[in-house]
Amino acid sequence: MKKYILKYKGWLATTVLFRCIGALMQVFIAILIQNILDTAINKDFEGFKKAIIFSSIFFIVMTFNNYINQTSQFIYMKKTLTKFKEDVFRGVLRKDYKSFNDENTAEYISNLTNDINLVQGQYITPYLEMIGDVVIFVGTTAVLLWINPWITLVMFATSILLFIIPVIFGTPISKRQGLVSDELSKFTTKIKDIFSGYEVIKSYNIEDSMTEEFLTCNNQVEHLKLRSNHIQGISASVSMLLGIMTQVSAIALGGYFLMTGKLTVGSLFAVVQLGNGLFGPIMFIVTKVTMIKGMKEVNSKLLKIINEGNIESDKKSLKEFNENIKLENISFTYNDEIQALDNVSISFSKNKKYAIVGRSGSGKSTILRLLLGYYDNFEGSISFDGQDTKEICKDSINKQISIIHQNVYMFDESIKKNILLGKEFSKDELKKALQVSGVEEFLNILPDGVDSQIGENGSNLSGGQKQRVAIARSLIQNTPILLLDEGTSALDTKTAYEIEDTLLRLDDLTVLTVTHKLSQSLLSRYDEIIVMDKGKVVEMGSFSELVNTKGEFYNLYSIESEDNLNEEVAN
Numbered sequence: 001m002k003k004y005i006l007k008y009k010g011w012l013a014t015t016v017l018f019r020c021i022g023a024l025m026q027v028f029i030a031i032l033i034q035n036i037l038d039t040a041i042n043k044d045f046e047g048f049k050k051a052i053i054f055s056s057i058f059f060i061v062m063t064f065n066n067y068i069n070q071t072s073q074f075i076y077m078k079k080t081l082t083k084f085k086e087d088v089f090r091g092v093l094r095k096d097y098k099s100f101n102d103e104n105t106a107e108y109i110s111n112l113t114n115d116i117n118l119v120q121g122q123y124i125t126p127y128l129e130m131i132g133d134v135v136i137f138v139g140t141t142a143v144l145l146w147i148n149p150w151i152t153l154v155m156f157a158t159s160i161l162l163f164i165i166p167v168i169f170g171t172p173i174s175k176r177q178g179l180v181s182d183e184l185s186k187f188t189t190k191i192k193d194i195f196s197g198y199e200v201i202k203s204y205n206i207e208d209s210m211t212e213e214f215l216t217c218n219n220q221v222e223h224l225k226l227r228s229n230h231i232q233g234i235s236a237s238v239s240m241l242l243g244i245m246t247q248v249s250a251i252a253l254g255g256y257f258l259m260t261g262k263l264t265v266g267s268l269f270a271v272v273q274l275g276n277g278l279f280g281p282i283m284f285i286v287t288k289v290t291m292i293k294g295m296k297e298v299n300s301k302l303l304k305i306i307n308e309g310n311i312e313s314d315k316k317s318l319k320e321f322n323e324n325i326k327l328e329n330i331s332f333t334y335n336d337e338i339q340a341l342d343n344v345s346i347s348f349s350k351n352k353k354y355a356i357v358g359r360s361g362s363g364k365s366t367i368l369r370l371l372l373g374y375y376d377n378f379e380g381s382i383s384f385d386g387q388d389t390k391e392i393c394k395d396s397i398n399k400q401i402s403i404i405h406q407n408v409y410m411f412d413e414s415i416k417k418n419i420l421l422g423k424e425f426s427k428d429e430l431k432k433a434l435q436v437s438g439v440e441e442f443l444n445i446l447p448d449g450v451d452s453q454i455g456e457n458g459s460n461l462s463g464g465q466k467q468r469v470a471i472a473r474s475l476i477q478n479t480p481i482l483l484l485d486e487g488t489s490a491l492d493t494k495t496a497y498e499i500e501d502t503l504l505r506l507d508d509l510t511v512l513t514v515t516h517k518l519s520q521s522l523l524s525r526y527d528e529i530i531v532m533d534k535g536k537v538v539e540m541g542s543f544s545e546l547v548n549t550k551g552e553f554y555n556l557y558s559i560e561s562e563d564n565l566n567e568e569v570a571n
């Protein structure tokens, strides 16, 4: 965390410098008061006038100093928190598929909002304020020693008690603060989940039960916040009590010295004023140290995200794809429970077209996920042109592959931005992608054509239109390998046929399609059909070979053909 605090040294130094000057000026106020009072009591008009003029100028300078200090602190804070947030954000994006999905996305939102706010309010700000407190403390001690060493000694003796507070309260506050942060994540997750399920809530009239769930979560957060605030309150109250004891003992001793003529009235006022300068900073330092200690769990949670991101700089990169992809004896289990693939060996040659078919849950999509490097914990090996994927960095593999999913996510932006995804492509490339994907066909009914906003997750588009945008998004990447995971399932039969037909005609494209649509007209055009069952490859071959074998594919195909026939009869 220190790395972030020291990142913007220039602004930090400016803030610290002006804070220190401000702190010293604050201490100096006691001397001004002493001077004004003593000149007044001694009826020294000339001295009194000078003291008033000097004090007035002093306060103007102090205000100006305070303004510079505040401004530089805001700038320092803005820069530091922006960098910190950026690193947490990058850390989240660097996570691999598995560890990203281990957490709910709302947790990350909470990390970037609630937790960062805590870092600002309970870690960095107290650190900065403490610097001023320390200077006030040192300056006050020096002036107090100059006025009267005995009073200083008594004040010190009583205030030492204050330092035991972080020792007693630091750990319980940290634990409670950690619980609040965890509960805030759950709370954000719950709200996100409820709002995402808005349609279900409305259609099933479950507003009341959802409100109930919201209230339970909300109450739990507030309860934990209260527990955390409660212990912080106890800590602050004990600090205050000990602080007041310090001050009262100083005033009592000062009064005694006044009566015995060893102290002037002005000096006694200065001692009272300085008592604040001693007791205040000690109390603030104690509270802030306790606060900073309390942030340990939240900080380490955020730093873990920043540091654990997968950096694969030592791995080779796959520059191009020229020959084949080989899966050899692949077995894979999700969460050590469900065996999704069982000793699968397949070879996909460059520019050939493959269809992967099989019953639901037979492991088809899992093959695509492993090719995309979502998971590493499989047995066997996957290689691109003979290079083992475990030795190649995932980014370089992903540059060779595009995927079109069944349910693809759309950003709340225009169609164009959803296709380009922030990368540079020529007008012709965009035009071609719009044509092949069929997006072009519905652009004229949209208000702003390709620049039309499509709403949250494409809510302004139909399922089929969304899928066409997804297809355009993949095609424009112009990668040598294209994966389709039910990539045309939301389209009407004619459009789906046209798009798949176009893709099958592209000679320099390797296509792997996971499909449930067993249409002879399309499947017969694939070079090879891979039939999966319970995680195993049970058959491989061309359409006619598989139909003639009369095995698993034939069974699936017959059921599908019968369904189609029944549908036609019903219509």
Ligand SMILES: Nc1ncnc2c1ncn2[C@@H]1O[C@H](COP(=O)(O)OP(=O)(O)OP(=O)(O)O)[C@@H](O)[C@H]1O
Pocket: 334, 335, 338, 339, 340, 358, 359, 360, 361, 362, 363, 364, 365, 366, 367
């Ligand atoms: N993220 C996951 N976590 C745990 N289990 C999973 C996960 N994804 C898939 N599975 C399980 O792995 C098995 C294979 O799933 P997969 O998605 O590969 O099947 P599929 O053949 O593509 O199915 P479908 O045709 O229904 O899409 C299934 O039993 C499924 O329940």
